Amino acid sequence: MRLYQNRDVNCMGRYRAELDKNACQGFGACVELCPDFFQLTDVDGKSSIEGAKKVVKANQTVSETLEIDKLECIREAAEACPFNAIHIVNLETGEKLI
Numbered sequence: 186m187r188l189y190q191n192r193d194v195n196c197m198g199r200y201r202a203e204l205d206k207n208a209c210q211g212f213g214a215c216v217e218l219c220p221d222f223f224q225l226t227d228v229d230g231k232s233s234i235e236g237a238k239k240v241v242k243a244n245q246t247v248s249e250t251l252e253i254d255k256l257e258c259i260r261e262a263a264e265a266c267p268f269n270a271i272h273i274v275n276l277e278t279g280e281k282l283i
């Protein structure tokens with residue numbers, strides 16, 4: 186049984202998913218678990234969030250953020266990331282979930 190079951194995976198609210206591109210090592214656990222949101226890019230070989238805003242410094246994307254109403258598989262992907270590169274913030278409470 187997976188640890189994340191029965192948690193607020195499908196709770197409605199406002200959340201921000203954040204991907205730290207510097208921490209990402211591109212092994213793809215997030216892509217495997219949550220392919221509707223994450224994909225590996227040819228540009229840097231790292232993960233990218235579909236439809237996310239990109240923060241670019243010195244011509245490199247350093248992070249991506251996406252605001253969502255429902256966590257769906259993003260929480261599962263964040264919990265599985267071995268490099269702690271995916272974070273989730275509840276925008277209604279300010280709580281950092283991961």
Ligand code: SF4
Pocket residue numbers: 208209210211212213214215216231232265266267268269270271
């Ligand atoms: S699981 Fe983490 S380290 Fe692996 S590709 Fe996804 S964000 Fe990058």
